[in-house]
Amino acid sequence: MLPDPQRFLAVAGRRIARAEGAAQVVRELCRSVVPELADGAFVYLEDGRPDRSEPLRLRLDAAPAELGGAMGGMPPDTASVTPDGVLARMLRCGRTRGAGPAGPDTDEALRELLGKAPRLPRGNRVLLAPLRAPDAVVGVAVFLRRPDREDFVDDDIALADALSAQAALGVREATAIPQVRPATALKAPDEDRLRYVGAATRRIARGFDTDEIVLGLCRAAVPTYSDAALVYLRDPLPVGDERPTGPAVLRLRRTDRMKGPGAEGLVWPAETVDDEQDDLDASDWSEVVPGGALAEVLRGVRPVFADNSPTRAALSELVGEDSALNGWAGTHAILAPLRGRRRVTGAVVFLRRPERPAFEPADLLVAAQLATHTALGVDKAVLYSREAFIADRLQRAMLPHSLPRPTGVRLAVRYLPAAETARVGGDWYDAIPLPGSRVALVVGDVMGHSMTSAAVMGQLRTTALTLAGLDLPPQEVLHHLDEQAQRLGTDRMATCLYVVYDPVSHRITVANAGHPPPILLHPGGKTEVLAVPPGAPIGVGGIDFEAVELEAPAGATLLLYTDGLVESRLRDVWTGIEQLREKLAATAQLTGPDRPPPLEALCDEVLDMLGPGDRDDDIALLAARFDGIAPSDVAYWTLDPDNAAPGRARRLTRQALAAWDLDDLTDTAELLVSEIVTNAVRHASRPIGLRLLRTDVLRCEVGDDVPQLPRLRRASPDEEHGRGLYLVNRLARRWGTTRLGTGKNVWFELGGPAS
Known part of the structure; x- marks a missing residue:
């Protein structure tokens, strides 16, 4: 089993997701699993079936030469899948299976795929992983381990299954938009043009922010539809019903052109390429002059050819009068306004090189579809970003700007929003000085991710501050918070941990409302998940909360956190809590038993346990070092x-x-x-x-x-x-x-x- 499977899966998944084209997806899949998960891997992909009723045929897409020596021969170049065979049944099932005594069906499926010649490792050291997209089987991957390495375990099979599923989506996506050379781009019947538009708009719609949407447009257009594309957007982009003031300025957000593998023999005019930037030579910005040629084209909304004086002037105004791209006039250039729900937000230029076949009138309809979906996507992305910005500012404004410096305890805090921009949560933390030099430590988490969650968080935090000022026992504070949550609404629920530390008696009093338990790092390096009654979340109603009193020795460190630190789609909360406890113990060993780790560095080390796939929720972390008073x-x-x-x-x-x-x-x-x-x-x-x-x-x-x-x-x-x-x-x-x-x-x- 891998030491950190969550991090491995996140990194490997990101590499596969970034791959362009089926061949690169397969290469990234193999590079990701070898040597961490497996010692060898090869992949078969579907070998094109015009008629889906025909038997599935597979072709070998990736297999290193050294694999043949280990197996006593290379895998066959092609394989036919018998519809009623074991291999077909496993491919339809879509789940990764191991070979050996525990998987006799897998052994039979491997024989159908590879024949009898290859020599495979014995035991559960071979995995057969179907590449199944939501609508079809696109191939199969085989992962192998050396005989001197341990067998695959269930966790390894789960990782292989997840990566194979992601690779299948990448292969399916790559084959959805046919990678044809621009020479014959979209010369097929209308049915093929519609199929292309559907695949291209789906690719654009997957963008999360403006940059991803523009990237999706360029990748969908080049090289299938055009040889090059330039995308200009207004700067700044208007939001919602805002009326822009001043002249409209379009800034170049992205250019793309056919280059690299697949572009052999395609000659670009030297004057059209900026050698330093390896990009098209075009103006970085353009001011839209009211009444000018560009303004008239943008007002017309529909894409146009640059085949007459007004449209050529509009293209020149956009890309710059000195740009060599002005030579691509006529039907080799399309200028398409990007009009959102209320106004034009930019323009896109599609170009084909002069020696290539020109655009046809039907291509204007394709350009209109691409431009419309891009403009609507940009509109949504801008609104989404503004809402996320407001919600994030609202949440941060409701959190403490700084922590107090109470007697006998040192504090450190970290707050991290969720990795997804608009996933605003309701996590909060607080440190409240109390009479008698005591301090209340509070960490809470409102359920949900929305503006409402952030607002409820602010109300509950304010209530907790007021109740703490009355010096109520921890269980009473939670009881009144529960009543307040019910007054806010029937679906207002939150978890909360309330701890009171007394530096004179060196003791803490803890009450819990459905929150993950705190972890205590003792002075000698021992770590302990404190046994506190879990309680019910705030807002359930009718529940008595219980408080426990525990020792808090001088030099100990108490860690309070929200579930975003220990729970994600890749691990359950108790697995995460155990990993956090182990991380604290390992960090304490670095400084030795006589010296606790620095508090700020400890918080940073704790956050390092997060993998790229572990940021599904926002995280609040509050660490308290108990110095006490002698x-x-x-x-x-x-x-x-x-x-x-x-x-x-x-x-x-x-x-x-x-x-x-x-x-x-x-x-x-x-x-x-x-x-x-x-x-x-x-x-x-x-x-x-x-x-x-x-x-x-x-x-x-x-x-x-x-x-x-x-x-x-x-x-x-x-x-x-x-x-x-x-x-x-x-x-x-x-x-x-x-x-x-x-x-x-x-x-x-x-x-x-x-x-």
């Missing part, structure tokens, strides 16, 4: 709400800072602690909590049982009170207030030990 850096006292409390608070603060060697902060800390405790004494009815934390800063927290939050205001000269928070605001590095379930917490920070 008990020696924490001081806590309980004060009675009486007049002696401020004096005692000053004295305790002075003693703690002296023990921590922070004498330079003593005066400021005493003053601010005294002001906040004095304010608490005036309103509290229960004991007051005072806590000092020493990290990179000195943090002071005062808690009481009064839920009303104090407000910063400027006291008038004759008032005796109201100046405490003003002093805190002027002297503290940072400060804030937080409402608790049983009161409030007022905190401030002063410069750290370095000061």
Whole structure:
């Protein structure tokens, strides 16, 4: 079995998909499987059947010479498939099968295909892979392994099956548009012309963006329909109902001409080719002058020959007055406007070399079909790109622009959109500071890929921020999120993981709503998928969520992620989670057991496990390195709400800072602690909590049982009170207030030990 089958399949599939022509598809298939998947491969393709009722005949298309020596002879050049034979039955089935004891039918099918002469490896070291397109069998591939190599396993057979299916589509596509030389292009009856138009427009329609659509037009037109093609589009392209302002400018987006293999003996006029660019000599842009010849042709919508003065002038205005392509006038040049739903978006020029047969009047209809489908495709691509851009901006605007820097924990985050441009998802992440130097870590995923998913994500994230500010337990936060999702609609569902980390107690509290479980990387390099109750997704309703409390040792790293990181069309979620755990363990070994890997580099290493085929969904990744706060850096006292409390608070603060060697902060800390405790004494009815934390800063927290939050205001000269928070605001590095379930917490920070 291959070490990384997903990556192998993605890379090999991409090579096959880029191939042009049946022969290149077959070559790329063989190059992809040898030597990673197999040690040898050869392919038979269908040998043309004008009458589909005749028996299928196969011809050998690709077989390296060294294969003959290993097999005791080359495979036969042709083979006839008996309609009721085993080989025919396997080809109709379309599934890859192994040979040997587990596949007696495969052995019989190989004998029908190859005869008795070839010597094949024993055991399950031979695969017979039908090349079956959706509408027909186009061939068969045979993959072999050496006798000293292990047998093919089920995963290998699945890979061979997937690659063979993709190769079959490529071969079928290549044979759909006949690769004829331009000398006789489209000289067949109307039926052949219609068949060509159908295949060409399907090829254009497969384009996902503007560049792919234009490429599809050029590849469909050259060399079957014309010897060269030039495509001009408006710059910028109008979107939807937008009315362009200013003069229309057409920019050259792509040119294509017949060259390379298959063009032997075809001579291009030297002055028509730019030697540096190896491309046609034409102007890069053209401004459409109102009332000019080009404007009149574009307004007419229909393709025209450059066989009269106005159309020749239009061609010259488009490609440039100095271009040698102007010599290709008459019926050797067609100028076709690209008109979308509402307006002209460009123009395409089809050219045949002067020594070739000219276009016929019926070819104008073909040009009209190609131009219409291209223009409509460009319209859709522009609208699609604009929608994707808006949705992506909307989603990113709803995500945090930066992460906080809470005490006792370091954070790193990654967000990757899906590989397909318009697949906007609903993944989100957050890190929310909580009272008591705690922090809430949140990762969620709204189900679906649309603008609606992004909008729902923003609403749920805002709700989670509000609930976290109330300092609710994690399970209660998920419960209220569930209620909010139901209020948004019956089909609004999401998964969410909510973790609260306390750096003082070195513990985390985790609640889960149908989300993939977090993974903990221990200081020694051990990795662990945390056993947390899975819960039901948010929006289901009527489900109680459960929270668990776990140890979070100093130096450990917690990884929260969405399912896009571990799940794709090529692997299930639990396989991906196990691969992620192994990736974390391997990364930790690089730095050794005494030193955890850097957090940012760890995130990058995790994302490296993604193959090209693993980006079906957007990905949110949140990593937290738990530094914690040592008990020696924490001081806590309980004060009675009486007049002696401020004096005692000053004295305790002075003693703690002296023990921590922070004498330079003593005066400021005493003053601010005294002001906040004095304010608490005036309103509290229960004991007051005072806590000092020493990290990179000195943090002071005062808690009481009064839920009303104090407000910063400027006291008038004759008032005796109201100046405490003003002093805190002027002297503290940072400060804030937080409402608790049983009161409030007022905190401030002063410069750290370095000061």
